[in-house]
Amino acid sequence: MNLLGLLVAVPLGFMVAALLLRGSGRWLILAAAPVMAGLALWLALLPPGTTLLVGNWDLPLGILLRADGVARLMVLAGALVIGAIGLHALVDPPGGKDGGAATAETFWPLLYLMWAGANAGFLTTDLFNLYVTLEMVSLAAVALAAMGSLAAALRYFMIAMLGSLAYLLGVALLVANYNTVDVTLLAQVARLDLATVMALGLMTAALLIKAALFPMHGWLPPAHAAAPAPASALLSAIAVKLGFVILLRLWFEAFPAITGSAALHVLGGLGAAAVIYGSIQAMRQDRLKPLVAYSTVAQVGYLFLAFPLVAGAVEPSSAWAGMTLHGVAHMLAKAAMFLAAGLMLKAAAGDRIADLGGLAQAMPLTVTAFGLAAVSLMGLPPSGGFTAKFLLLSAAIEQGAFLYAGVLVVGGLLAAVYLFRALSACFAPLAGAGPDTASRGPVTGGVKAVAPLALAGLAIVMGFAGTALVDVSAIEVPWATPTVIQPEVAP
Amino acid sequence: MMTFAPLLLVFLPLVAAAVSFALPERLSSWRNAANLGVAFTKLLVVAYLLNATEAGLVFEWRYEFLPDNDLVLRLDKLALLFVTLSVFLWLMTTIYAIAYFDRGPNLSRFFGFFNLCVLAATGVAMSGTAITFFLFYELLTLATWPLVAHKGDDKSLRAGRIYLSYTLAGSVAFLAGILWLQSLVGAIEFAAPPDLTGIPALTLTLIFILCIGGLGVKAAIFPLHGWLPEAMAAPAPVSALLHAVAVVKAGAFGIVRMIYDVYGIGTVADLGLGLPLAALASVTILYGSVRALMQTDLKKRLAYSTVSQVSYIILGASLIGPYAVIGGLVHLVHQGIMKITLFMCAGALANRMGIKAIADLDGAGRLMPVTMAAFSVGALGMIGLPPVAGFISKWYLGIGALQSDAAWVVAVLAGSSLLNAAYFLPLLYRAWLLPPPADRPAIRELATTRDRMLILPAAVTALVSLGAGIFASLPFSPLAWVTLIAEGGYLR
Numbered sequence: 001m002n003l004l005g006l007l008v009a010v011p012l013g014f015m016v017a018a019l020l021l022r023g024s025g026r027w028l029i030l031a032a033a034p035v036m037a038g039l040a041l042w043l044a045l046l047p048p049g050t051t052l053l054v055g056n057w058d059l060p061l062g063i064l065l066r067a068d069g070v071a072r073l074m075v076l077a078g079a080l081v082i083g084a085i086g087l088h089a090l091v092d093p094p095g096g097k098d099g100g101a102a103t104a105e106t107f108w109p110l111l112y113l114m115w116a117g118a119n120a121g122f123l124t125t126d127l128f129n130l131y132v133t134l135e136m137v138s139l140a141a142v143a144l145a146a147m148g149s150l151a152a153a154l155r156y157f158m159i160a161m162l163g164s165l166a167y168l169l170g171v172a173l174l175v176a177n178y179n180t181v182d183v184t185l186l187a188q189v190a191r192l193d194l195a196t197v198m199a200l201g202l203m204t205a206a207l208l209i210k211a212a213l214f215p216m217h218g219w220l221p222p223a224h225a226a227a228p229a230p231a232s233a234l235l236s237a238i239a240v241k242l243g244f245v246i247l248l249r250l251w252f253e254a255f256p257a258i259t260g261s262a263a264l265h266v267l268g269g270l271g272a273a274a275v276i277y278g279s280i281q282a283m284r285q286d287r288l289k290p291l292v293a294y295s296t297v298a299q300v301g302y303l304f305l306a307f308p309l310v311a312g313a314v315e316p317s318s319a320w321a322g323m324t325l326h327g328v329a330h331m332l333a334k335a336a337m338f339l340a341a342g343l344m345l346k347a348a349a350g351d352r353i354a355d356l357g358g359l360a361q362a363m364p365l366t367v368t369a370f371g372l373a374a375v376s377l378m379g380l381p382p383s384g385g386f387t388a389k390f391l392l393l394s395a396a397i398e399q400g401a402f403l404y405a406g407v408l409v410v411g412g413l414l415a416a417v418y419l420f421r422a423l424s425a426c427f428a429p430l431a432g433a434g435p436d437t438a439s440r441g442p443v444t445g446g447v448k449a450v451a452p453l454a455l456a457g458l459a460i461v462m463g464f465a466g467t468a469l470v471d472v473s474a475i476e477v478p479w480a481t482p483t484v485i486q487p488e489v490a491p
Numbered sequence: 492m493m494t495f496a497p498l499l500l501v502f503l504p505l506v507a508a509a510v511s512f513a514l515p516e517r518l519s520s521w522r523n524a525a526n527l528g529v530a531f532t533k534l535l536v537v538a539y540l541l542n543a544t545e546a547g548l549v550f551e552w553r554y555e556f557l558p559d560n561d562l563v564l565r566l567d568k569l570a571l572l573f574v575t576l577s578v579f580l581w582l583m584t585t586i587y588a589i590a591y592f593d594r595g596p597n598l599s600r601f602f603g604f605f606n607l608c609v610l611a612a613t614g615v616a617m618s619g620t621a622i623t624f625f626l627f628y629e630l631l632t633l634a635t636w637p638l639v640a641h642k643g644d645d646k647s648l649r650a651g652r653i654y655l656s657y658t659l660a661g662s663v664a665f666l667a668g669i670l671w672l673q674s675l676v677g678a679i680e681f682a683a684p685p686d687l688t689g690i691p692a693l694t695l696t697l698i699f700i701l702c703i704g705g706l707g708v709k710a711a712i713f714p715l716h717g718w719l720p721e722a723m724a725a726p727a728p729v730s731a732l733l734h735a736v737a738v739v740k741a742g743a744f745g746i747v748r749m750i751y752d753v754y755g756i757g758t759v760a761d762l763g764l765g766l767p768l769a770a771l772a773s774v775t776i777l778y779g780s781v782r783a784l785m786q787t788d789l790k791k792r793l794a795y796s797t798v799s800q801v802s803y804i805i806l807g808a809s810l811i812g813p814y815a816v817i818g819g820l821v822h823l824v825h826q827g828i829m830k831i832t833l834f835m836c837a838g839a840l841a842n843r844m845g846i847k848a849i850a851d852l853d854g855a856g857r858l859m860p861v862t863m864a865a866f867s868v869g870a871l872g873m874i875g876l877p878p879v880a881g882f883i884s885k886w887y888l889g890i891g892a893l894q895s896d897a898a899w900v901v902a903v904l905a906g907s908s909l910l911n912a913a914y915f916l917p918l919l920y921r922a923w924l925l926p927p928p929a930d931r932p933a934i935r936e937l938a939t940t941r942d943r944m945l946i947l948p949a950a951v952t953a954l955v956s957l958g959a960g961i962f963a964s965l966p967f968s969p970l971a972w973v974t975l976i977a978e979g980g981y982l983r
Contacts, residue, residue: 318558360643361597380633381626387557390622393666398674409663416659420636424651427643466557 004052004065007039007075008120015112025108026090033083036115040079044072048475064182065123069475070324074122074245077328081237081335081455082115085230088339088451092346094147094228106143107231114140114238121242125253127171127181127203130246134210135164141223141239148226156219163209170203186254187478200255204267207250210243213304214274217297221281224293229342232289236296237335241327244303251307253478261311268308272407274301279414283421287351288341291418292334295377298411299330302392305404309395320477321470322391328469329384329459333376336455340370343448344426353422358430365449367426372456374419376463379412384462387469496540496550497564497617500574501610503533508606511599519598523589526602530582537571537578541967544571545975551619560678562626563619567682568976569820572969573616573744576824577736579955580831581609583948587835588728590944591842601641605728607634608737615741621669621679621753624745625662628709631741632658638729639722650724657708657718658738665705665745668698672753681752692762695754699764702749709742710805711798713775720794727838730790734797735831740823743804747820756811766897768809773903775802780910789837789849792914793830796873799907800826807888810900815891817970817977822884824969825872828956829881832869835949836862842945843934852918854927859936862946863922865953870915872956875908880959883970 018025117136146153278298306323614627640651779799807819872879892900
């Protein structure tokens with residue numbers, strides 16, 4: 001088994017071990033985090049063209065794992081994010097206020113399950129295999145959401161099931177039509193017929209649900225807001241990204257010849273609407289975690305807003321890099337923000353934004369982590385969020401797509417409005433307890449702030465590594481293969 | 492040293508910021524020592540660089556931050572003008588801030604962001620490409636917000652909110668302008684202005700409006716100035732820095748770069764963009780002065796005075812003539828030194844005697860003669876009386892206006908000087924000639940070390956603004972340096 005297989009097998013092994021060890025299984029993360037980070041880093045540095053045929057069967061019977069630029073970046077960012085979330089969960093166990101051992105025991109196997117599923121999903125090119133990974137991640141996500149609110153998790157479960165069925169139906173249609181479900185093979189034989197269009201439509205709808213693109217986002221805010229902080233971080237950073245990556249495989253690798261300009265602009269338009277709608281909803285929240293959850297709805301919008309920009313570019317690699325880096329930057333920044341928000345809410349008087357007063361004094365490191373993550377989410381420099389926005393905005397302006405450019409610009413401002421509202425509240429004096437403010441002192445030791453601070457710091461450092469990251473994202477891009485994306489003219 | 496000198500100027504305040512953030516409040520003397528030590532070191536580095544740059548060396552550091560987009564820190568003469576100003580005024584403000592806050596709450600945070608703010612201002616000055624400029628320009632916005640909101644009361648938080656909504660909207664317009672231009676001509680280097688031939692005039696005009704509009708927010712051009720008077724809620728050292736060197740100057744400096752190093756004066760003249768900008772600057776000058784006259788609060792009056800004075804720089808830059816450029820650029824320095832004097836004095840008056848309203852100034856000169864003497868020098872300089880530095884600025888601007896066939900500007904300058912006199916002289920009259928109210932206790936102005944640290948920085952900057960006027964013809968005076976800049980390519 002080579003490295004690509006290990007990236008899937010090792011988390012599964014840890015999952016089994018965590019199930020067997022029960023209560024003390026939490027310590028496994030001390031081994032898992034560095035091992036997985038090492039493997040992911042190795043993956044990122046592999047020479048281009050590395051693949052693995054699972055079971056040594058040739059396509060279309062075997063399953064192809066392949067390390068293209070998107071997979072490398074997503075797996076690496078995923079390893080850093082999940083590792084940091086896991087380490088954070090050691091010092092700040094996800095049991096809620098009751099801190100029940102039962103919830104803690106379920107958390108760890110779910111974390112490893114999601115890890116394995118996400119890695120497999122980022123690496124594989126087989127649409128049926130992708131269905132399996134989608135199910136692994138959805139299962140873990142629903143169970144993680146159930147740690148916070150059973151009602152929200154049930155809702156999530158129903159809609160995730162609906163999505164999975166639609167996706168499976170699409171895969172079945174493709175099998176009947178082409179006798180293969182491998183993305184790279186489909187790209188060579190794809191033709192425009194009713195079955196293909198239906199399959200693509202079904203699968204796209206399913207994946208948009210999983211990725212929570214507006215207007216299919218309804219399940220996300222309650223589920224993400226109610227879950228304990230480490231679970232919310234996993235849901236927002238990892239779970240929604242898988243749907244996005246599979247959509248990339250479908251639209252840009254398997255069927256670039258079929259996905260016409262109009263369809264791309266529908267996705268782009270939905271993305272733009274998501275940015276605006278998610279931001280406005282985030283501005284209207286008066287509790288912290290729903291605010292952060294709606295910010296995810298907005299940020300997912302940018303990923304799809306980028307679709308027509310990639311397809312419309314004469315030289316798509318910079319828009320492609322912008323889209324990929326946005327996904328990576330959002331992973332890092334949103335995970336950091338959820339972890340920080342969890343710590344802040346434990347220290348605050350209540351879960352409203354107005355209750356955050358005095359926290360800038362009481363927990364400066366955590367508020368700093370929140371602030372740095374906010375900088376990246378707003379797309380302000382220097383940060384990964386800015387690098388991504390810079391690339392996307394350049395592409396939009398170059399193509400004369402001023403509507404998308406406008407949304408990119410306005411979305412950043414709206415993000416500043418709602419994120420600075422939360423930050424500003426931290427600077428206010430402690431609500432309703434004037435003289436006590438000074439005597440309060442730091443409420444958390446530095447240790448708990450390490451994980452969110454490290455993740456937010458990475459999101460900022462990304463802003464200085466733009467050139468290297470753009471190079472990685474360009475490894476084995478779809479248009480470098482025989483199938484070429486037809487340049488479309490933007491509106 | 493050739494490559495790393497600009498990096499060193501960015502790295503030093505980063506060290507001071509890191510130390511300030513890391514040290515707990517009780518180790519305030521260590522923090523103060525670190526801040527002062529770094530500020531002095533930086534001044535020494537700048538002294539070396541001034542010498543080397545005058546001899547013709549250009550220091551440059553370059554890093555490819557995105558494909559085809561370099562981060563460039565470049566110390567040309569114009570950059571060094573702004574760097575020297577900020578490094579000198581930063582040292583003064585650091586001394587002042589240490590005395591002003593003494594042992595207040597949250598000072599580790601304050602000095603941390605204070606240093607980040609100066610880092611950003613130095614970066615803005617040294618930026619060699621448009622994207623580098625934007626990077627530091629935004630960092631400045633972010634680093635200044637916690638300073639404006641420092642007190643954490645409703646008024647400060649409101650001021651912070653207003654500050655952000657203006658500046659973030661402005662920088663978004665600026666970014667859109669830069670990227671639009673970059674999509675046409677590639678990465679924009681200040682040292683090698685882009686070739687704009689063949690681009691439709693309408694496009695160029697729109698991009699110019701986006702960029703100048705975005706930069707104009709920080710430069711507080713009418714009608715984008717609304718945040719500046721609100722930001723008065725910040726503590727005095729912050730106001731001093733904001734008004735003299737950090738924020739408003741970053742905007743004005745950016746406008747100078749846009750006109751001279753991106754578009755080039757030829758293109759600006761061809762497009763007919765200089766005159767409207769000069770007219771807007773003139774409106775701002777008069778409007779700011781009139782609003783200043785209407786204020787009853789000392790700091791608010793000074794704030795509107797800044798709105799007015801910063802537009803002198805923009806006026807000089809947009810008139811496009813050798814003397815006007817010199818007048819505008821030299822005012823960048825002169826206004827900084829004089830305005831920081833005024834703000835440090837205002838802060839000292841409020842800190843020692845609780846004077847905030849103009850009506851309370853009666854007899855202040857008898858109780859705090861050193862402070863009021865420094866204040867008077869600054870005020871007279873703002874009016875433009877020789878031999879204070881402000882006179883030099885206005886003199887060059889006036890001659891420059893005549894050279895550029897814009898005699899109406901002389902009327903603007905005269906009108907503004909009259910208005911300046913109308914809002915500054917009554918302050919001096921009250922302070923020196925009216926008796927103090929009977930219930931005001933007598934104080935000894937320079938009793939303790941802390942008192943001296945609070946008042947002497949203003950005295951030093953007052954002396955420097957006198958010196959910059961009297962010794963304007965000597966080498967290394969602001970005027971001489973600006974003339975050097977103008978000769979080195981601004982007179983094309």
